[in-house]
Amino acid sequence: MKLVACVKRVPDTASPVRPAADGRSIDLGGVSFVLNPYDEYAVEECLRIKDARGGEVTVLSASGADASKELRHCLAMGADRAVLVKDAAVDRDARSTAALLAAALKGMPFDIAFFGRQAVDHDNAQVGLIVATLLGLPAVAEVSQVEVGSGAVTVRREAEGGIEVHEVPLPCVLTAQKGLNEPRYASLKGIMKAKKMQIEEMALEIPDSLLDVLRMEPPPPRPQGRVVGEGAAAVPALVRLLRDEAKVL
Amino acid sequence: MGDYRGVDFYGLDDLLTEEQRMVRDTVRDFVSAEVVPIIAGHARDGTFPLELVPKLAELGVLGPTLPEEYGGAALDDVCYGLICQELERGDSALRSFASVHSSLAMHAIFAFGSEEQKRRWLPRMARGEKIGCFGLTEPDHGSDPAGMSTRATRIDGGHSLHGSKMWITNGTIADVAVVWAQAESGVRGFLVEKGMKGFSAPEMKGKLSLRASVTSELVMEDVEVPEGNLLPGAKGLGAALACLNQARFGIAWGSVGAAQACFEEALAYQRTRVQFGKPLAGFQLNQAKFADMLTEITKAQLLCHRLGSLKSAGKAAHAQISLAKRNNARMALDVARTCRTMLGANGILDEYHSMRHAANLEAVYTYEGTHEIHTLILGAAVTGIEAFR
Incomplete structure (x- = not known):
């Protein structure tokens, strides 16, 4: 099977994120980048399908910055190929990102294109599904289980109050929910193997970003909590405030 | 994975290659997820976490510097040092297991064994099937x-x-x-x-x-x-001592890992624990301890990096390895003890790691050449006179 995992380089959520001096971007000082955690589930699932049924796993990323570290991490996990679409835009909207990835995917035949359900930077949760629309392929978002049959996959996704089961013909687009699997560690041998592999660069016509960031500002600081008293004696005051001031009672 | 980022006040990450950083980060994530949550229980019960051996093998930390034909990953000496550093961030016991298995047993077979012995033992030891x-x-x-x-x-x-x-x-x-x-x-x-x-x-x-x-x-x-x-x-005895040099090199790096673990723990605690209306970290007595520990950890890291370069170039003299083992084990023991004090009464509970590290480092201070023997090795290197013969 031909499997493509589309991945993104995102700021580590443990890094402090602040607006930069231009007020329109993120201050990259002190920010470390990692593979988007949801994409790691997508890569792992592709590797598991390959382990079970044979095939090839390609990781694909479109990035304005150097995403070779993240792609190499995927190679070290066991991916066979890494393709990087170099993008001049540091940040772009979901629609134009999807157009870029769809254009790249047109050049590589695949059975499943796997995405993380969302990237943890902008949290749009759109790219995988827009790619499917642009390519005219069936898609299921946030899958929590994948079973590959002949010419189709059966996937499960958690819906409110139950589990949806879908059968989807191949080729298709899936996005991975947390808990789909437990991603493996890159082995040290894998790291040394990945070191010797080439990251293929793909030159594509780059669409304009449809979104202009006008301003970024930190959220207002959370106001200090207020101590209304101690123990049981505080209850009447607390109830009064919850009713009259917070209006939640 | 865990939020542990280590101590890197002097930007020593810049001295590492991308692969070295990846190796370090992989082992670091592994230790955060698989070792830190279970290790206090094993220390309390006095049991070795045997369940980690297959995982360590899959990760590739058993005999990592050996050529691939014998099951290794052909990693360089700095990678090996970084692996020891991260394992010992979890616990000296784990690093000791890896040191003895890889640097002493596997290294001895690799360096002095027959081809048949190497083929018989090394791949299976790398897979963790044989210890x-x-x-x-x-x-x-x-x-x-x-x-x-x-x-x-x-x-x-x-x-x-x-x-x-x-x-x-x-x-x-x-x-x-x-x-x-x-x-x-x-x-x-x-x-x-x-x-x-x-x-x-x-x-x-x-x-x-x-x-x-x-x-x-x-x-x-x-x-x-x-x-x-x-x-x-x-x-001759030289062969056995050559193996010890491999292990001591790993201990020099490993000690820094233990010290960093304690430093991070004390820092996190002191930032949040409030007394007299401000965090403990805001008091001058505590800041002096942090400044001293940061300095000592950074110096020890610099020793490791330079020793790694020397070893990679095949130029690390045994007295140079002694200097790093002696300094870093001592440094880590001092840091662990200090951090224990900075955790107050909580520091004596095994919910916190510093006291366990301090207790471990008492052994590290004494094994693989006692602190005192390394002192005499340096004395002999300086003066040309061996005090112990």
Whole structure:
């Protein structure tokens, strides 16, 4: 099977994120980048399908910055190929990102294109599904289980109050929910193997970003909590405030 | 994965290659997820986390510097040091397991074994299917191994080994012991296998340090070891000491890992624990401790990096390795003790890691050449006069 995992380089959520001096971007000082955690589930699932049924796993990323570290991490996990679409835009909207990835995917035949359900930077949760629309392929978002049959996959996704089961013909687009699997560690041998592999660069016509960031500002600081008293004696005051001031009672 | 980022005040990450950083980060994430949550329980119960061995093997940290044909990942010396640093961030017991298995047992077989011995043991040891240990120290011969009493007497088809070894990490769980004994031709290394007649490896009990590590005695009562189990390349005590240099190099790095773990723990605690209306970290007495520890950790890191470069170039002298082992084990012990004090009463609970590290580092201070012996090695290097002969 031909499997493509589309991945993104995102700021580590443990890094402090602040607006930069231009007020329109993120201050990259002190920010470390990692593979988007949801994409790691997508890569792992592709590797598991390959382990079970044979095939090839390609990781694909479109990035304005150097995403070779993240792609190499995927190679070290066991991916066979890494393709990087170099993008001049540091940040772009979901629609134009999807157009870029769809254009790249047109050049590589695949059975499943796997995405993380969302990237943890902008949290749009759109790219995988827009790619499917642009390519005219069936898609299921946030899958929590994948079973590959002949010419189709059966996937499960958690819906409110139950589990949806879908059968989807191949080729298709899936996005991975947390808990789909437990991603493996890159082995040290894998790291040394990945070191010797080439990251293929793909030159594509780059669409304009449809979104202009006008301003970024930190959220207002959370106001200090207020101590209304101690123990049981505080209850009447607390109830009064919850009713009259917070209006939640 | 865990939020642990280590201490890097001098931007030493810039000295690392991308692969070295990846190796470090992979082992770091592994330790955060698989070791830190379970290690205090093992230390409390006095058990080695045997369940981690297959995972360590899959990760590739067993014999990582060996060529791929023997199951290694052909990593460089700095990668090996970084692996030790991260494992010991979890616990010195885990790093000790890896040091002894990889740097002592596997290294001895790789460096001094026959091709047949290498093919038989190394791939299986790299996969964690077979565990190794290293028997040099004896009940009556610690710092002075040249005086060893274990004897290898020539018999038909091999040697008969008689004697005992002590303080042997992994002894009881090992499938193969690299045992050093006095033979007619001088000190020789033998592969003594679990189950050989007359060989036993009882575990030593009652340790207050390295509680999550197996420490054993090796007892050899006329064990018949076939000729094929003699390490052909190991002639003289120098071979055994060469293995120790490998392990000491790892200890120099590992100690820094333990120190960083304690530093991070004390810092996190002191930032949030409020007394007299402000965090403990805001008090000058505590800031002085942080400044001193940060300085010492950074100096120790610099020693490691330079030693790594020297070793990679094949230029690390044994006295240079001694200097780093001596300094860093001592530094880590001091840092761990200081951090314990900075955790207040909470510091004596095993919910916190610093006291466990401090207790472990008491052993690290003393094993693989005591602090005092390394002092004398440096004394000899400086003056040209050996004080211990």
